[in-house]
Amino acid sequence: MKESTVPQKREEAVPQTREEARSLVPPVDIFDIEDGLAVVVDLPGVKKEHVDVRVENDVLTIAGKAEHKTPANPLYKEFELVNYFRQFQLTEHVNQEKIKAEMKYGVLTIKLPKAEKAKPKKIAVNVA
Amino acid sequence: MTFVTWNPWREMEALRREVERAFENFEARPGDGLRGPVLTERFARSYPFINLSEDKDNFYVEALAPGVNPDSLEISIGPARGLGNTIRIAGEKQAIRMDVKPEAYHRNERQAGKFIRTVTLPVEVDGEKVSADYANGILTVKLAKAEAAKPKKIEVKVA
Numbered sequence: 679m680k681e682s683t684v685p686q687k688r689e690e691a692v693p694q695t696r697e698e699a700r701s702l703v704p705p706v707d708i709f710d711i712e713d714g715l716a717v718v719v720d721l722p723g724v725k726k727e728h729v730d731v732r733v734e735n736d737v738l739t740i741a742g743k744a745e746h747k748t749p750a751n752p753l754y755k756e757f758e759l760v761n762y763f764r765q766f767q768l769t770e771h772v773n774q775e776k777i778k779a780e781m782k783y784g785v786l787t788i789k790l791p792k793a794e795k796a797k798p799k800k801i802a803v804n805v806a
Numbered sequence: 807m808t809f810v811t812w813n814p815w816r817e818m819e820a821l822r823r824e825v826e827r828a829f830e831n832f833e834a835r836p837g838d839g840l841r842g843p844v845l846t847e848r849f850a851r852s853y854p855f856i857n858l859s860e861d862k863d864n865f866y867v868e869a870l871a872p873g874v875n876p877d878s879l880e881i882s883i884g885p886a887r888g889l890g891n892t893i894r895i896a897g898e899k900q901a902i903r904m905d906v907k908p909e910a911y912h913r914n915e916r917q918a919g920k921f922i923r924t925v926t927l928p929v930e931v932d933g934e935k936v937s938a939d940y941a942n943g944i945l946t947v948k949l950a951k952a953e954a955a956k957p958k959k960i961e962v963k964v965a
Contacts, residue, residue: 705915709906718902720916722872722943749868749946750861753928757855757870784872784943 681766701763704740714772714791722784723759731779731788738766740786771795853921854895854945863956865927865949872943873899873916879940881947883933884924889952891930895945896922929955 707718717738721729724742732739744759771793778789854871878898884890901918927949935950 705917707902707914707916708912709902709914710910710912711906715912718916720872720943722870725942746944748857748859749866749948750859750864752857752859754856754858756852757857759870783874783876783940 681764701761702759703764704742704762706740706764708766711789714789715768715770717766717786717788717790719762719764719786719788720784721762721781721786724762724781724784724786726781729779729781729786731777731786733768733772733774733777733790736768736771738768738772738788738790740764740788742786852923854923856895856923856925858925858927860951863951865931865951867893867895867925867947867949869895869923869945869947870943871897871899871921871940871945873918874940874943874945875900876940879938879945881936881938883931883936883949889930889933891927892924893927893931893947893949894922894924895947896920931955 704719704721706720707716709716717740719740721742721744723744723746725745728743728745730739730741740762742762744761746759768790772790773793776791780787854869856870857868859866859868874897878900880894880896882894884892884894898920899918930952931949932952936947938945938947940946
């Protein structure tokens with residue numbers, strides 16, 4: 679599992695105004711499950727509608743837009759929520775149709791089932 | 807042989823740097839807001855991160871605590887029961903429930919465990935009027951300022 683930031687095609691000529699340019703790298707857990715991979719990401723402050731998970735060319739992209747308003751006049755600040763962004767290069771093909779993502783308590787859980795051809799095939803050995 | 811004269815200003819400068827280094831993780835410097843939810847050992851004692859804000863009648867404590875079961879959260883006001891200026895937030899961030907063998911991990915960056923954090927507020931709050939809300943991994947506690955701590959408006963008489 680390689681982490682990679684894939685150079686994205688951007689229209690350089692037109693600067694994207696008013697877009698939060700800074701982003702946080704969220705901590706992740708990645709582990710094998712029975713039929714694929716599970717990715718667990720801490721995304722506090724992100725509503726489930728604002729999570730973007732996609733797999734393109736074997737690159738898993740996780741992006742989240744944090745929406746957070748300070749309830750009153752700020753006195754003291756330890757954290758600031760901006761957008762989250764992280765990419766991983768997947769080593770195996772993933773069945774895109776069957777990707778499942780779930781958001782609970784600010785934690786995103788993604789299940790990436792392996793594509794059929796990536797699963798190991800059991801070959802029966804015939805004994806003569 | 808180089809001859810170096812003792813320079814008190816250099817000593818002062820070195821001391822200043824030392825002090826700055828010791829405090830660099832506490833200070834909120836401009837542009838230093840990008841401390842994410844990553845819990846490194848260095849910050850473990852100040853987990854969860856909190857933001858504090860106030861309006862006329864209330865204090866709001868927001869804590870960045872993803873993946874915490876709301877049932878495990880305990881909020882109490884001290885030091886006296888019901889009245890005081892410290893708030894204690896305790897809870898537990900659960901480890902992954904699924905049975906994962908250690909060798910199945912590719913990455914394990916999220917940390918889990920129990921936490922307690924005590925925050926001292928600038929004024930006393932009323933422990934009876936506390937409400938807490940946990941949404942999207944952020945805990946927001948609303949604390950009513952004690953009557954005595956509220957700003958009083960003093961009318962100016964015009965003679």
